Amino acid sequence: MMTGAAAIAAGGAGSARQPRNAALPAVIFAIFALMPAFAALTAQHYLVDTGTRIIVYAVAAVALDLLVGYGGLISFGQAAFIGLGAYAVGILSAAGIGDALVSLPVAIAVSMAFAWITGVVCIRTKGVYFIMITLAFGQMVYFLATSLAPYGGDNGLTIDARNTIAGWPVLKNDTAFYYFAFLCLLATYLLCRALIASRFGRVLRGTKENATRMAAIGFTVQRFQLIAYVIAGGIGGVSGFLLANSTEFVAPAYMAWQQSGELIVMVILGGVGTLDGAIVGSAVYLLAEEWLSGLTENWQVIFGPFLVLVVLFARGGLIGFCARLRLRHG
Amino acid sequence: MTATLFFVQVLNGLQLGVLLFLIAAGLTLVFGVMDFINLAHGVQYMLGAYLAVAFYGVVGNFLFALIMALLASLAFGLLLEFLVFRHLYERDHLDQVIATFGIILFLNHAVRMVWGAAPLTLPMPDAFTGSVLLAPGQLYPVWRLVIIASGIAVAGGLYLLVTHTRIGMLVRAGATNARMVSALGVNIKRLFMIVFGFGTMLAGFAGVMIAPIISVEPGMGTNILILAFVVIVIGGIGSIRGAFVAALLIGLVDTLGRSFSIDVLRLVMAPSPARTVGPAIASILIYVLMAIVLFLRPAGLFPARGR
Known part of the structure; x- marks a missing residue:
């Protein structure tokens, strides 16, 4: 689908040739770690809620960046995994099972299983066809959820209480929940970093640069892509687990295709193929939404053109833009 | 499930199908010729409907509103092409997705600011307000038949345009290998602009034609966009014929599925x-249906050659 020159240009804007700033993730995670303390000092408790929201979406966005930025697999169905994870929590809770030791593994397993089954079909297609078929499977789960009449159907279902951890209701406390989500994000980030640095990651990046060549060297390209897809799906399930617990509510809207679109926007906005960018992107997106919606009801009228400007003038997303600014000014 | 009811639903399916074709035709050309993912195609359909309502409010004549809305859609499409899209043809698909997503956000809410969030309506032209008797006791609105007829007419016109004119030949060549066409001395930028403007106008036309039987509201283009993408992917990107077959298929499957x-x-x-x-x-x-088609034929039913 993509011509050779375009592929090289895209690669240049992506990860492989961009010098990675090792201090950036440290700064990002330090800010997240200190945020509740800052919120408590300035008595702005809503910051913890906002921070939780950012972290929940950042988990899914980091996984999506693993697919998009390193595997060249543009999935338009990432929200489906969030939804599956969330519904796993909701349905288990409705059945009286409200412990994270059960529901978190189930959320991950369900998402991974769905990713495995659909991935076998998706991976056969390339480029835009891949985008569309992942969208199709996402839509199927979405409509399936709307028909789950025993679990609220269109309206969704309320969860009685947040999950306990081995019977200990620690997550009831918003700050404790924030740090739990923070640990999930940290684990996700470290896992993805390790994957990318491993042999698996190098092969995956190779398939993005030139799948034919990787196949010629002797790698089963589709197997590597499928594994990446399943891993990203499982992490999406974690994000869904966190989302369901933080809002104590599950609805089909979590997996509407617009949600998948927003996740892609977050990844590209921050800078695709950096992992850090996915976190920065979710933070900027959700903060901009909160700030602009305070200014005007139709905040998208400002945010839409901003996205266009980012694409036109800040290649490589916000991280790429800042890196170039730094280069220019020494 | 009587035969007449079935026949009525088949007509409804055809009507949805030609509507999808009008939108998908522009989308598949822009996609096929320029390798450009235009998520904003759906809001251009919405804009067509809004413009028709606005122009109808000025003069109170449907035909005039239709013509003015088409011209305004065309002008707006060319403006967008000039300001944003032409800078993105060489870019990654991802950049195109995010930029056009931004345009969707902007237009959906700009429309809400200008015309309000409440649904608007566009009256039908007087000559077509009636119904025809399909069977005893089974009336069918004439306007839906007009939509089907105009869609089929556009499809026929497009077929002639693409297969029997010089510009059509260039479009087909562009869908197969745009780089080669450019190397042979064709002004590819102008070709892109023509294709883009034309596609926008078709989407606007679809919006105007459907406006009398649905409510015109912000976000009306979003769901139809996904359907149009399903159509062009099933049909094979860049293929007008594929888009036509797939659009009718999707229209019929969706309508009959919902009814029965x-x-x-x-x-x-x-x-x-x-x-x-x-x-x-x-x-x-x-x-x-899409998953099955892509499983069996990963490049759609009628893949454009050379891709």
């Missing part, structure tokens, strides 16, 4: 679960 899924399910399950499961299955049908 509950009745069919009742044959195998109790009425109450059938009522809840039926609509879900009907909504999923077209995506299942």
